[in-house]
Amino acid sequence: EAGVTQFPSHSVIEKGQTVTLRCDPISGHDNLYWYRRVMGKEIKFLLHFVKESKQDESGMPNNRFLAERTGGTYSTLKVQPAELEDSGVYFCASSQNRGTEAFFGQGTRLTVV
Amino acid sequence: QQQVKQSPQSLIVQKGGIPIINCAYENTAFDYFPWYQQFPGKGPALLIAIRPDVSEKKEGRFTISFNKSAKQFSLHIMDSQPGDSATYFCAASKGNYQLIWGAGTKLIIKP
Numbered sequence: 001e002a003g004v005t006q007f008p009s010h011s012v013i014e015k016g017q018t019v020t021l022r023c024d025p026i027s028g029h030d031n032l033y034w035y036r037r038v039m040g041k042e043i044k045f046l047l048h049f050v051k052e053s054k055q056d057e058s059g060m061p062n063n064r065f066l067a068e069r070t071g072g073t074y075s076t077l078k079v080q081p082a083e084l085e086d087s088g089v090y091f092c093a094s095s096q097n098r099g100t101e102a103f104f105g106q107g108t109r110l111t112v113v
Numbered sequence: 114q115q116q117v118k119q120s121p122q123s124l125i126v127q128k129g130g131i132p133i134i135n136c137a138y139e140n141t142a143f144d145y146f147p148w149y150q151q152f153p154g155k156g157p158a159l160l161i162a163i164r165p166d167v168s169e170k171k172e173g174r175f176t177i178s179f180n181k182s183a184k185q186f187s188l189h190i191m192d193s194q195p196g197d198s199a200t201y202f203c204a205a206s207k208g209n210y211q212l213i214w215g216a217g218t219k220l221i222i223k224p
Contacts, residue, residue: 004156041216042117042119042214042215042216043157043212043214043217044214045211045212048211056211059211099208099209099210100209101159101209103156103158104156104158106156
């Protein structure tokens, strides 16, 4: 069974550009989460989807970040326009039910220069 | 009140030694305390977790010790091996949802 996969694994963009990260959860997992780890700091929750609905987006830093999960399958996280402080590793995770173990993707390392 | 403080930031231990990683939390409503292991290029993976009704949980060579009154918990790795070299994260939450994470500990086990 395929795990959670994220694309790209690494992205380097200039300040002001747009970047879109993609996450493919484990098949059948209704719950999808986005997290971010800024260099050397703690991993922080960004938002939670249940199927295609945003259940909780309290962790989204500002309106430059837009997450979607059309059709309740894969999800995208768009940063527009990117700022230097957006650099970090973005993780996606999925779980069958809320509160059960979430499985993480390998992360996308975003570098804004 | 939502923070989880993890220490040390990095740790080097000789093979066979017992690395200990400590975490402290503030929110007394937390009732789920997992540890995650992350290898380079991979995402975090759940290693072991504990709930506050027990003071210790052991799975293989990994043990969590939990001190509810001190609001602290720690991870011990018995008979550590070079393959245990990874970054370890503690976390805490209420009901295994919206985990609050520690900053991570980079562990190196020297052969």
